[in-house]
Amino acid sequence: MGFVCGIIGLPNAGKSTIFNALSSAKAQVASYPFCTIHPHQGIVPVPDERLEKLAGTLKPEKVTPTILEFWDIAGLVKGASQGEGLGNQFLGHIRNVDALAHVVRCFEAESVTHVYSTLDPRRDIEIVQTELILADLQTLEKRVSKAAHQAKVGDKKAVAETPVLQAINDRLAKGLPAAGLSFSEEGQKLLRSLELLTAKPVFYVANVSEKELKERRWIPGVEEVATREKAPVVIICGDLEAEMAELSPAERDEFLREMGLREPALNQLIRVGYGLLDLITFYTTVGPELRAWTVPRGTHAPQAAGKIHTDMERGFIRAEVISFEEFARAGSAAAAREKGLIRVEGKEYIVQDGDILYVRFHV
Ligand SMILES: Nc1nc2c(ncn2[C@@H]2O[C@H](COP(=O)(O)OP(=O)(O)O)[C@@H](O)[C@H]2O)c(=O)[nH]1
Numbered sequence: 618m619g620f621v622c623g624i625i626g627l628p629n630a631g632k633s634t635i636f637n638a639l640s641s642a643k644a645q646v647a648s649y650p651f652c653t654i655h656p657h658q659g660i661v662p663v664p665d666e667r668l669e670k671l672a673g674t675l676k677p678e679k680v681t682p683t684i685l686e687f688w689d690i691a692g693l694v695k696g697a698s699q700g701e702g703l704g705n706q707f708l709g710h711i712r713n714v715d716a717l718a719h720v721v722r723c724f725e726a727e728s729v730t731h732v733y734s735t736l737d738p739r740r741d742i743e744i745v746q747t748e749l750i751l752a753d754l755q756t757l758e759k760r761v762s763k764a765a766h767q768a769k770v771g772d773k774k775a776v777a778e779t780p781v782l783q784a785i786n787d788r789l790a791k792g793l794p795a796a797g798l799s800f801s802e803e804g805q806k807l808l809r810s811l812e813l814l815t816a817k818p819v820f821y822v823a824n825v826s827e828k829e830l831k832e833r834r835w836i837p838g839v840e841e842v843a844t845r846e847k848a849p850v851v852i853i854c855g856d857l858e859a860e861m862a863e864l865s866p867a868e869r870d871e872f873l874r875e876m877g878l879r880e881p882a883l884n885q886l887i888r889v890g891y892g893l894l895d896l897i898t899f900y901t902t903v904g905p906e907l908r909a910w911t912v913p914r915g916t917h918a919p920q921a922a923g924k925i926h927t928d929m930e931r932g933f934i935r936a937e938v939i940s941f942e943e944f945a946r947a948g949s950a951a952a953a954r955e956k957g958l959i960r961v962e963g964k965e966y967i968v969q970d971g972d973i974l975y976v977r978f979h980v
């Protein structure tokens with residue numbers, strides 16, 4: 618079970634270009650084979666500096682990064698929530714992802730038509746958002762009337778749910794995403810159960826030309842919307858990234874040097890998508906393999922161990938733990954042990970981002 622980031626946006630915003638660049642940039646982590654599960658669904662390794670440093674120190678035979686799945690979701694248009702342009706099918710796909718990368722067209726190109734004829738990122742964002750909000754309002758409408766009916770006949774749960782549903786409805790009706798709302802635990806649970814499209818974490822991907830990178834005519838508009846929503850922005854030259862993804866790692870490094878860039882913007886895109894999901898990464902070294910793992914923040918040690926193998930969760934005894942920083946300071950596994958830096962943690966331990974875990978178990 619992996620985590621999925623859906624790529625959304627208007628037609629001709631550059632979604633498929635970016636998806637294809639992600640899919641063909643497989644050489645970025647040499648040991649991990651990219652796989653396309655489906656023409657529009659692919660898995661990418663998450664770039665991870667800590668993992669690279671650990672690999673440099675431990676020199677394992679095999680390095681396995683953690684992964685993120687991307688889905689290229691066909692373009693939304695006005696009226697999608699009413700079924701326009703296969704709208705409902707697309708909205709259904711969006712419902713199944715964990716986070717959204719909203720690609721916004723910020724490049725001018727005579728040869729590529731814009732569905733709404735002019736370049737206007739702010740308007741484009743609003744069109745997509747409006748469709749998502751309208752779809753959520755439909756979802757909510759059914760729930761509100763059901764709850765109202767049940768509340769009338771004295772259903773306590775429905776009575777408790779009503780103000781929460783009303784608050785969500787009011788916010789959507791104002792044209793705002795459900796994501797900004799927070800409730801008490803019960804309310805939060807109800808909000809999650811509705812699986813609203815606008816409750817998903819979003820980041821913006823400004824797809825720019827090289828010219829726009831310097832001129833910044835459209836980028837500020839995207840940044841303004843993102844700031845208002847406390848959403849991250851990644852600026853990317855879609856066609857440039859697509860070209861770069863075709864290069865060998867050596868050629869790509871050369872290309873980046875010439876451009877004065879540290880890394881492809883795609884790496885940033887993957888990291889931001891991963892970062893939105895409130896996941897943490899921990900590491901294991903078992904035999905010849907150094908591996909990164911992903912769990913939701915707040916996961917206890919036995920459940921984290923269960924990601925590695927179900928036996929490890931079932932027969933969990935303890936975990937020996939060292940943070941990446943401490944490990945890096947110690948310089949080697951032997952030095953870390955010698956200095957007594959490896960802690961022993963039990964079943965109640967909550968795994969922290971960057972932990973290196975040695976799981977002791979018995980079945
Ligand atoms: N000039 C330019 N063209 C781009 C860029 N990104 C995508 N395109 C072109 O725009 C068209 C639509 O892109 P596509 O990725 O299919 O958009 P989608 O409909 O959002 O999936 C294609 O012809 C792309 O080559 C870009 O950054 N600059």
Ligand SMILES: [Mg+2]
Binds near residue numbers: 632633634691692
């Ligand atoms: Mg496409």
